[in-house]
Amino acid sequence: MRGGLAAIVIWGALTGAAPAEEEGRRIGDPVRGAEVFGQCAACHEVGPGARHRVGPHLNGIFGRKAARFDDFRYSDGIRRAGRDGLTWDLEHLDAYLTNPKTLVSGTRMNFRGLKDRRDRDDVLAYLRQFSDNPSDIPEAAPTARKVEVELPPEVLAIMGDPDYGEYLSSECTTCHQIDGDAEGIPAIIGWPEEDFVLAMHAYRRKIRPHPVMQMMAGRLSDEEIAALAAYFGALE
Amino acid sequence: MTLNRRKFLGTSAGMAAALSAPAVLGAGRPRVVVIGGGAGGATAARYLAKDSKGAIDVTLVEPTRTYFTCFFSNLYLGGFRTLDSIGHTYGTLAAQFGVNVVHDWAVGIDRDARTVSLAGGAMLPYDRLILSPGIDFVDGAVPGWDVTAQNRMPHAYKAGSQSELLRAQIAAMPQGGVFAMVAPPNPYRCPPGPYERISMVAHVLRDTNPSAKILIADPKPKFSKQALFEEGWQKHYGGMIDRLGPDFGGDDVAVDPDAMTLNVDGEEIKVDVCNVIPAMKAGRICDLAGITEGNWAPVDGHTMQSRVDPNIHVLGDAAAQGDMPKSGFSANSQAKVAAMAVRGALTGSKVFPAKFSNTCWSLIDTDDGVKVGATYEATDEKIAKVDGFISQTGEDADLRAATYEESIGWYAGITQDMFG
Numbered sequence: 001m002r003g004g005l006a007a008i009v010i011w012g013a014l015t016g017a018a019p020a021e022e023e024g025r026r027i028g029d030p031v032r033g034a035e036v037f038g039q040c041a042a043c044h045e046v047g048p049g050a051r052h053r054v055g056p057h058l059n060g061i062f063g064r065k066a067a068r069f070d071d072f073r074y075s076d077g078i079r080r081a082g083r084d085g086l087t088w089d090l091e092h093l094d095a096y097l098t099n100p101k102t103l104v105s106g107t108r109m110n111f112r113g114l115k116d117r118r119d120r121d122d123v124l125a126y127l128r129q130f131s132d133n134p135s136d137i138p139e140a141a142p143t144a145r146k147v148e149v150e151l152p153p154e155v156l157a158i159m160g161d162p163d164y165g166e167y168l169s170s171e172c173t174t175c176h177q178i179d180g181d182a183e184g185i186p187a188i189i190g191w192p193e194e195d196f197v198l199a200m201h202a203y204r205r206k207i208r209p210h211p212v213m214q215m216m217a218g219r220l221s222d223e224e225i226a227a228l229a230a231y232f233g234a235l236e
Numbered sequence: 237m238t239l240n241r242r243k244f245l246g247t248s249a250g251m252a253a254a255l256s257a258p259a260v261l262g263a264g265r266p267r268v269v270v271i272g273g274g275a276g277g278a279t280a281a282r283y284l285a286k287d288s289k290g291a292i293d294v295t296l297v298e299p300t301r302t303y304f305t306c307f308f309s310n311l312y313l314g315g316f317r318t319l320d321s322i323g324h325t326y327g328t329l330a331a332q333f334g335v336n337v338v339h340d341w342a343v344g345i346d347r348d349a350r351t352v353s354l355a356g357g358a359m360l361p362y363d364r365l366i367l368s369p370g371i372d373f374v375d376g377a378v379p380g381w382d383v384t385a386q387n388r389m390p391h392a393y394k395a396g397s398q399s400e401l402l403r404a405q406i407a408a409m410p411q412g413g414v415f416a417m418v419a420p421p422n423p424y425r426c427p428p429g430p431y432e433r434i435s436m437v438a439h440v441l442r443d444t445n446p447s448a449k450i451l452i453a454d455p456k457p458k459f460s461k462q463a464l465f466e467e468g469w470q471k472h473y474g475g476m477i478d479r480l481g482p483d484f485g486g487d488d489v490a491v492d493p494d495a496m497t498l499n500v501d502g503e504e505i506k507v508d509v510c511n512v513i514p515a516m517k518a519g520r521i522c523d524l525a526g527i528t529e530g531n532w533a534p535v536d537g538h539t540m541q542s543r544v545d546p547n548i549h550v551l552g553d554a555a556a557q558g559d560m561p562k563s564g565f566s567a568n569s570q571a572k573v574a575a576m577a578v579r580g581a582l583t584g585s586k587v588f589p590a591k592f593s594n595t596c597w598s599l600i601d602t603d604d605g606v607k608v609g610a611t612y613e614a615t616d617e618k619i620a621k622v623d624g625f626i627s628q629t630g631e632d633a634d635l636r637a638a639t640y641e642e643s644i645g646w647y648a649g650i651t652q653d654m655f656g
């Protein structure tokens with residue numbers, strides 16, 4: 001794996017009730033968020049009269065299912081995620097902004113991610129103003145609280161054993177075609193290893209929707225995920 | 237590093253003869269005979285040949301030249317697939333992976349001499365034997381029915397000509413006619429299979445014969461994905477389907493193939509098509525090998541070895557293994573564990589802990605797919621379920637359509653995994 005990567009933060013699903021003092025907390029500072037949004041504005045519009053540009057407009061994004069506009073051409077990856085049930089609530093928007101590839105491999109959103117939590121909080125607070133009655137945000141019920149789950153650099157740095165990966169891969173190739181055809185089920189050969197690792201950890205933590213993948217990834221160790229990434233990454 | 241696996245394997249299988257064979261079992265390459273070229277057998281043969289890179293001599297015995305998958309044969313009944321699209325041949329296994337494919341029936345197994353005799357007269361010696369012969373029907377399970385009646389009352393539980401016959405009979409039903417199914421008792425091949433079939437028959441009849449009726453006589457109080465099927469039947473085929481469970485005599489059924497009648501709990505019902513799916517047991521060759529207890533062949537989940545004879549591994553529907561349903565997905569999953577164990581025993585290759593999984597997709601109507609799945613591990617006692625999931629009632633149309641598309645991808649994936 002490439003070294004020197006900053007820790008990649010994934011928000012885990014809410015477990016347990018939020019402490020009382022967390023409720024009613026604002027997501028962030030929308031005024032500062034408007035400035036941060038400058039980084040997004042080359043591709044996305046938001047606010048009155050917003051239209052699709054390189055990316056879809058972001059009015060009403062909170063609570064919307066992914067890839068919902070008929071008049072926008074999405075990548076296959078995000079369309080699939082939408083059909084699997086990916087919904088843009090606070091938790092998933094935050095994970096996507098942290099690193100788009102956590103949620104959608106092969107997304108066209110060519111953006112490294114906002115690694116600074118305050119930037120994300122502020123830009124989400126800004127975007128939230130353009131959505132009606134969103135659920136799962138701190139000031140609405142049911143209240144979701146973001147739980148930080150780190151994917152530390154050590155995990156990304158694990159060198160996968162491709163031989164072990166080859167054995168484990170036989171469980172994947174029952175569904176994922178080894179020749180790389182992507183009919184109905186995505187192809188998984190030749191991915192950058194990091195994308196593969198991110199995707200599998202996101203399934204394991206149930207941030208990515210899809211019950212089969214959540215179940216399969218759920219019993220893979222960090223080493224096994226790395227081994228699979230190494231093995232499939234080397235196939236073409 | 238990039239490794240083109242297909243090319244690499246193609247070459248290595250081709251060079252098999254040139255590779256030095258490990259001398260684990262003395263002179264000559266160790267020999268594995270696989271009986272049955274279905275979901276379990278084809279996968280096992282392919283993985284053994286592929287992963288041993290020519291170090292093991294793999295012979296696959298399968299009478300039919302074209303294997304029609306039972307999976308998606310219901311979709312053929314529903315008009316979603318052609319029969320051609322579910323037929324597969326063994327050419328790639330032979331040409332690309334170096335599997336010796338013998339189109340014949342195994343008719344006897346001598347466990348002491350470690351030989352398999354074929355109907356054609358040949359005798360095949362083995363170091364390890366893998367049996368994946370699928371199912372046969374229990375004699376006398378449905379009074380009035382035996383295999384000589386399968387043309388009038390098809391089971392269509394082995395795909396191919398039986399599926400064609402059933403489809404033709406459905407098409408020939410008179411308007412307002414009755415389609416009946418005698419459903420099997422547990423355990424049987426593909427738990428949701430009969431109910432997916434009912435869905436597909438209803439799908440066809442709704443368009444071609446909307447006043448027709450569908451009747452299921454079922455010995456089981458409940459069945460796989462029941463809530464999902466019943467919701468779907470209500471939604472898409474309201475009023476067309478009636479199921480008589482054991483509380484209504486569904487466990488007391490006889491048929492008369494000549495009169496085309498079904499007798500449920502003493503009441504005679506005239507039907508136009510009667511799909512009889514009798515109780516099942518392991519393919520007969522397991523009995524002939526003397527490795528069955530009751531109707532099935534018990535195995536040790538760590539390796540899929542027969543509990544009776546450790547030189548024999550039993551896969552798929554024929555095996556009594558524990559919690560896994562009898563499905564193509566399961567057979568494929570078990571085949572990889574068995575192939576790894578056999579290879580380890582014969583060539584000393586590394587053996588990893590057994591892992592199993594299964595997912596069964598079913599189609600209820602156009603773009604309305606559902607699924608159920610689980611993961612499993614081997615314990616000393618059995619293959620035990622670890623974790624699972626099932627589609628929910630009331631899911632939105634998008635998700636159901638995606639689930640159906642996924643099943644098409646799965647079909648392409650598993651058949652490539654079996655046949656190369």
Ligand SMILES: Cc1cc2nc3c(=O)[nH]c(=O)nc-3n(C[C@H](O)[C@H](O)[C@H](O)COP(=O)(O)OP(=O)(O)OC[C@H]3O[C@@H](n4cnc5c(N)ncnc54)[C@H](O)[C@@H]3O)c2cc1C
Pocket residue numbers: 271272273274275276277297298299300303305306307308309310340341342343368369370371392393394425426429430433519520521551552553554562563564565566567595596597
């Ligand atoms: C209608 C229907 C729908 C299904 N849908 C699904 C599904 O969606 N998903 C899923 O996972 N599973 C499904 N299944 C189940 C699946 O088809 C079986 O579980 C699977 O085929 C079992 O694999 P197997 O290797 O045990 O047997 P099989 O695939 O039946 O293979 C056995 C082979 O052995 C050969 N054979 C038998 N005896 C001998 C002998 N003496 N000598 C030589 N060869 C012999 C036979 O010719 C056959 O080709 C379905 C089944 C049915 C009937």
